Amino acid sequence: MRTDSGGGTHEFVQYCQQRRLQYSVGFTLTTITAAAVDRIPEHVWAPAYDAGGKVRDGAWVAELTGLIDLSAWRSGMRVIVRAERPHPGAQLRFTDRNGLRLTAFATNTTRGQLPDLELRHRRRACYEDRIRAAKDTGLRNLPLHGSDANRIGIEIVCLVAELTGLQLLVLHDHHARHWEPKRLRLRLFSTATRP
Structure with missing residues (x-):
């Protein structure tokens, strides 16, 4: 099940887990969770893929799970964040860091490389x-x-x-x-x- 942040609710995640479904839902970043991105070591970031599955210049992914408090969510949830250079003319949000646009999603998928999981999530578009x-x-x-x-x-x-x-x-x-x-x-x- 893949949704945007509209599906990123406790009820929807619980529904998916009760039925043993894999999910990939948009995860809204707050200023506190966005600040945790600064604690991700530089060597952990992996290059992100474009829609064709090729490495995209100026975009990276990393796992945020261990750096934020997910105790209110069901166990097994992972949060993956994407950082990318914004398109020319794009406005940065308060949750963006160091001039990079941040987006995140939550998943319970345990296998696969982070760039592949992130590409799978974005393909819902x-x-x-x-x-x-x-x-x-x-x-x-x-x-x-x-x-x-x-x-x-x-x-x-x-x-x-x-x-x-x-x-x-x-x-x-x-x-x-x-x-x-x-x-x-x-x-x-x-x-x-x-x-």
Whole structure:
């Protein structure tokens, strides 16, 4: 189970552990937990990976588990922190340290290298993108009056989401692979109707 910090609650973690599920949830850093990052020795930081699984310049991961108080959480929880140079123009937060953007997640996974676990956690973002795209194609508003009609509307949105999801497979070597639904509709789907 992978979620952003919205899933980083005691109840959700307990739910996962009771069902013997592995979880990877966003972990909100407070100023106290962010200050613990300063106590991580320099040699412990490992290079982080980009989305393709290659080493990303300017990003590192380390385990924060033994440096913060996790007694209120279920046993077996690990906290892994990522430090990276922010993108140009990005605003730093109060919890960022030494000019680096900090993000963290909690997991109960015991195996695997830290960069692999962190990459696995970040890959949940592609699902969030698909949900956002579904909202852009009609899932945000259900304008019909009856529940049966709205159910049909949801099925149509799901069909559109499946079709736009094919862009990842079909357009794998083209920059259109990353187009948003509106651009796909205007540039690709309407092409056949042009004279």
